[in-house]
Amino acid sequence: MMEDYTSLKIKDWALEDRPREKLLKKGISSLSDAEIIAILLGSGTRNESAVDLSKKVLKNANNNLNELGKLGIPDLTKIKGIGEAKAITIMAALELGRRRKMSEIINKKKITCSNDVFELFQPVIGDLPHEEFWILLLNRSNGIIEKFKISQGGIAGTVIDIKIILKNAIEKLASSIILCHNHPSGNKNPSSADDSITQKLKTGADLVDISVLDHIVIADTKYYSFADEGRM
DSSP states (O other): OOGGGGOGGGGGHHHHHSSSHHHHHHHHGSOOOOOHHHHHOOOOOOOOOOHHHHHHHHHTTOOOOOHHTTTOOOHHSTTTTOOOOOOOOOHHHHHHHHHHHHHHTTTTTTOOOHHHHHHHHHHTTOOOOEEEEEEEEEOOOOBBBEEEEEOOOOSSOOOHHHHHHHHHHHHHHHEEEEEEEOOSSSOOSSSSHHHHHHHHHHHHHTTTTOEEEEEEEEEEEEETTTTTTOOO
């Protein structure tokens, strides 16, 4: 007869079913998302195990790690059993994952298509609850010189200073620029303001012999490319 694990604390589970022991015996890939988060949390509450608490955290994010990445400390601490320390641990782990993904991509390459830009920036801005505007500077071979955030705003938008963008491009001797920003709303279609900033930057860059190759709008796991749509 199987034991009802839901009524037991993790320390009462069979060794092979405890998250840490399971990781050591079977490897990290054997763990569910809830079990990995349980290791981060370290402990549960008086009435529920760390795994049960982790399941509750995931449920608040519709069992989606991308949605979990959008939650801030105030959102997480609304969950009974999640204090500030546990919330910070979850956020730090998700941020580390973003940075790892960024490191893997930035070291690889030159840009050959819009999907390369999407893969570069989606881990960084795809699941943010606010809007951020980034610039990618490229050399003559479309190799990445540098990426940098030009501004950060709220849910509805952010302010862009074209002079700062061009100043950075000139100082780094960039041959071309790609713009990228996110839509927290989940709607990938560019706004009239997106159209305007694209054209203004394109016009300004032409004066200093720098090409604006594309403007990518990222919305969660989708994106819109001005170049792919013939709008550059």
